[in-house]
Amino acid sequence: MNYMKNKRVTRKKEKHIKILYIIPSKTPTGPHIAILNMAIGISKNLKMKIFIITPKSFELNYKNYYEKLRESASIYEVSFKKQGILYWLSLAIKAFKLALSKHIDIIHTASLKILIPLGVICKLIPAKLILSLEGNPLYEMFEFSLFNRMIIILNWVIGMRLVDLILPCSKWLKSEMAQYPFLQDKLSFLHNPIDFERFQNAKPRGIRQEIGVPEKAPMILTVGRLHPVKDIETFLKAAEKTVKHHKNAWFVIVGDGPLRKNLENITKQLKISKHVVFTGFRHDVERFMAAADIYVMTSVYEPFGLVVAEAMAAGKPVIVTNVGGMPEIVGDAGLTVDARDVDALAEAMLKLLKDEELRRKLGEKARERIEKSFSAESVGERLVQIYGSLLKDERQ
Known part of the structure; x- marks a missing residue:
């Protein structure tokens, strides 16, 4: 209890908002490209400090984004050849250690698979958890294996309840997700930024x-x-x-x-x-x-x-x-x-x-x-407002 209290006092004095982005995919995908463009969009804002956790191949597979972010973001890599259970566990441990040591304010991801461990981490630190949503998981999961579908359902039932804010990528998707009553109070929206x-x-x-x-x-x-x-x-x-x-x-x-x-x-x-x-x-x-x-x-x-x-x-x-x-x-x-x-x-x-x-x-x-x-800069301006609003009550 004393640790949590002291951490909140420390945050009131800090001028920066510290954001940790989780990019778990080795190969570029739409959701993770969107997250990286968000990071680029806020990178020139002096009030933002950016941290990124990625697979070890980030510099090679996300070369364009690495070049734009290497000066403004602290990038941490997780080394595993296969994205199995050990990889996801390693990713969660790295996120916990980094969030704890750097006093992270917000963890932002587009990956539903890791919501439960990130949600638990955010409750412990404490920090806010944001999920950028690129589609309806319950609609899209049927193209995956049975195991991956079970992971998605588990994170949907438990993980989504641990999220503080959900950012669908369009107004249309926001309206789709609003049909689920337990999500309605968590929904905003943010268009994907473009490089x-x-x-x-x-x-x-x-x-x-x-x-x-x-x-x-x-x-x-x-x-x-x-x-x-x-x-x-x-x-x-x-x-x-x-x-x-x-x-x-x-x-x-x-x-x-x-x-x-x-x-x-x-x-x-x-x-x-x-x-x-x-x-x-x-x-x-x-x-x-x-x-x-x-x-x-x-x-x-x-x-x-x-x-x-x-x-x-x-x-x-x-x-x-x-x-x-x-x-x-x-x-x-x-x-x-x-x-x-x-x-x-x-x-x-x-x-x-x-x-x-x-x-x-x-x-x-x-x-x-x-x-x-839709440029990274224009979307980044709105994202800074979203981050600030999410932390406003905690820092008052």
Whole structure:
């Protein structure tokens, strides 16, 4: 009791807010990229002190983010080859020791799997626990193994009750999560921030030549996992209709996943193989954005749409399905169509292909919208307010 009391007294005197970000994934994923962009967004605020726990491969796999954060954040690595029970235990122990020794105010993560140990740590220290939410865990868990589903359910039932604040990545997702009564008092929302400079200043650097797309041919791009939720099949069927009217159009699919072989077969069946490129997974997505003329997202479920925002930051006109959080990201700076509507998507593609001025205007509008509302700096300003408000009662 004396320790807790003394710790609170010490915090009243401290001028900095100390944030510990937990990045458990070895490979870059949307939720953890969003967390790192949040860290970048607050990194210039002198009242913030940033600490990050990551796997040992952070410098290599998250190179762009490491370069931007290495001067402003203290980075601590956890070394385990496999992300099994021992890895998660080691991560929790590292978080506890660091939170205790550095007097951490807030632990912020996007990982549901580690909520219970982080929640317990925050009660002991004490500190506040924030979860950034990129989707509805109960909807998304069915693609995981039985063991991982059990972990998700356990953290949903217990871990979510230990969280002080939940930040869904869109207003749409906030409304989805509000259907669960025990979460309603914990919900706010924060749009995912974008590494605006990375995409605004990107150059193609010969990417068309590398993948075999002619320099002057219109290039329509989509990026994402080759997974049913992304509905690349609709993209391909719309491409087939578009090619009939615009014979020099090319369609580039960046990403990999379980449906790749099936989608390549569909491309052959539609007789558009000469117009379609599958690149597999790439780290240099910004080069593709810079080279593209149009960006398309055909998802049937998309709580935010990080890649859409990145394409907009690159100044590209976008076509998205009218699902999830995408319409609130795009606003009036792009075109929306109903999910799985092949004819509507083909019509939207042709509309942009035929009107260069419309492409230019939408691209400019898209870039301005992202810079104003979705850049790391603009989202970071709101995040600082959220952190301050969460700690306000404790520090008064």
